[in-house]
Amino acid sequence: MTRDIEVPELGFIALLRYAWRQLTSMRTALILLMLLGVAAIPGSLIPQRITNTIAVRDLYQTNPELAKWYDRFSLFDVYGSPWFSAIYILLFISLIGCVLPRSFEHYRAMRAQPPATPKNLSRLEHYQEITSDGETLEAAEKWFKKNRFRIRIEENSISAEKGFLRETGNLLFHLSLILILVGVSFGSLFGMRGEAIVNVGERFISVPTSYDTLAFGKLAGDTSLEPFEIKVDKFVAQYNPKTNAPEDYTAWLTVTYQGKTEKKTIKVNKPLTFANTRVYLQANGYSPVVTVRDSLGFVAFQGPVPFLPQDGNLRSIGAIKVPDADPQIGFVGSFVPTNARTTDQGAVSIFPELLDPKLLFSIWKGDLGLDTGIPQSVYKIDTTDLQQIGLGSVKPGETFNYAEGSITLETVVPWINLQVVKDPGKSYALIGGIVAVLGLLSSLYGRRRRIWIRITSQGAEVAGLAKNSAPGLEDEIEKFVNALRRD
Known part of the structure; x- marks a missing residue:
């Protein structure tokens, strides 16, 4: 005879809590990150209205039915489409909900004392017994401090811990991803990008009608343009006479900004800077x-x-x-x-x-x-x-x-092509990228381990434990034991 098992229904609050746990899991964050990369592919293959209006119009003329379907799914404006924004926002929330609680927990673990010495050290890794005297614990404490271990001193034992840098680097890597997302979102909301071809001897004034192409962020407009004026006095391009490859581009300019006129030079890797706006020499x-x-x-x-x-x-x-x-x-x-x-x-x-x-x-x-x-x-x-x-x-x-x-x-x-870029989130993205690399290196080369020593009637017991079986613990315990024997 079988009995039906009744499964209680989830209430609204429990359902929300379950959905939040699923969204803020690392697995969901990785899936959303992969989806974001896949969603960006159409933006590279299909012409975008914000950068190439003429190509979009040509596609409507050559293949109108396909162009209508592209437009229906916002493929001519991928990075501003609702579905791309939804993935972006969900990834942002997922990373915050996943990383911040782990960061607080890790901070509390770093502030807490190492765990007490276990009763049976013989069950742990690399267990050893050594002779001891009345100064063995003092020598062990000195060695732990010298090698930057966090220690917990008990009546007849010392518990030492080291290697929080691995988890710290892992968290920094994920926090830096959030910072990069913030930088990218700042750039897309408040930034601008424009291009203008300027002949030698002509002037360029930073007003909307002077740009050949001009694109603003979602929350930016004409008032966000930095007011400046550039007159191209001279341009020299140097080429290798054997290979015809370019060796150097230099433009001499007369720049007027905030009522002050100066002579400037601009190169491919030497842009002009006006507050948060940079002007690059892009082509000629x-x-x-x-x-x-x-x-x-x-x-x-x-x-x-x-x-x-x-x-x-x-x-x-x-x-x-x-x-x-x-x-x-x-x-x-x-x-x-x-x-x-x-x-x-x-x-x-x-x-x-x-x-x-x-x-x-x-x-x-x-x-x-x-x-x-x-x-x-x-x-x-x-x-x-x-x-x-x-x-x-x-x-x-x-x-x-x-x-x-x-x-x-x-x-x-x-003529030279000037690219004018205002990206207020670039510094955040740069810092995030640097921190991500440092965090990744720390997580790859950091090793979390613990070492215990207890004084007994027969001598001293030494043992250790490495998180995730990280290598190097045996060598470190051997150095520790040798130091005690020398002392």
């Missing part, structure tokens, strides 16, 4: 300075046009858009700083410096689509609805004439 290229005239000889466009480098020798592509011409004219161009020709690729650059610059282009006329309100790349022209009217090339000082006008390459100036 060339801007052909062109003058485009219409069929009547009037200037329809004049100025530098940045071209985007495509290889290490700075072969660059770009577009010159002339919406004021009638009809509108567009030039799909390629610029080479040191011109050469190959049978398979045509015009190429064989060195990154301006040794023999040349601008090559195809000419198109028609509506450039600049008034549609749809953002488009400054380096490309959609020629689907345009009519090609010519091909040409010019060197500095030369003019190419076509039926609707002419284009003159006046000169070529370098």
Whole structure:
């Protein structure tokens, strides 16, 4: 005959307590950490609106059905999506709930005395019996203090303990993960990141309209921009003449900040600092300075046009858009700083410096689509609805004439790409990373062990115990016993 066993139902408070214990377990924290890494993968494979709006728009044009599904699951804004934020917050809570109670418990254990000497030392590891006299305990106490043991002195025995650094390092490692998460969250909430291409001789003023790309944190806005002004006076790039590899980039600037104007230099690993904002020299290229005239000889466009480098020798592509011409004219161009020709690729650059610059282009006329309100790349022209009217090339000082006008390459100036970053949580993340490494090393090389000595009528008993069977206890007891015998 079987009896049914009734299992009592969990009440609401008990259910909450059970859920909290599950969330704050180390197993859950590890699972959430793995999920966070997996959740970040789509942000690297799929274009994000905050960094590449044009790529997102192109995906809508080429594969609209797939783009709708991406948008439905917030894959165009992975790091700001609700599901990514949920994993992030749960991991944060899990780590705090797991590590903080352990930290308090470890602190109390460090403050407490070592455990009393067991009755049967012979059952412990590396048990030894040695002869003793009236000064054996004094010699043992002196040796323990010299080797930084915490001791507990009883009537005829001493209990010594050492190696809390292992658990301390383990806790520091997990606490540092919390600090890193705090730093990352501060950066995503209050930080900003922007980029701007500035030609030599031009000024950059830190206002929203001056940036080519600009992204703010969730709780930041235009008012968080640090007000400064930079004028690029000169830029020099040095290249290895044998390998064409860059050796040094230096830009000379005139900087105005808080009413004070100074001359500064900036290098790749030497940024400018304005309070919590840093300005990095990220990339460089060339801007052909062109003058485009219409069929009547009037200037329809004049100025530098940045071209985007495509290889290490700075072969660059770009577009010159002339919406004021009638009809509108567009030039799909390629610029080479040191011109050469190959049978398979045509015009190429064989060195990154301006040794023999040349601008090559195809000419198109028609509506450039600049008034549609749809953002488009400054380096490309959609020629689907345009009519090609010519091909040409010019060197500095030369003019190419076509039926609707002419284009003159006046000169070529370098440009630099400035990356402006404000990350208030970076220092927290850096400290967290350093502490994590130190804590990991401490937990790997620290050894928790205890040694006891008791005086008996026959002599003295010595034994020890190592947590998790950590190696090295036998050698340490041997040194301890030898020291007592010498004394």
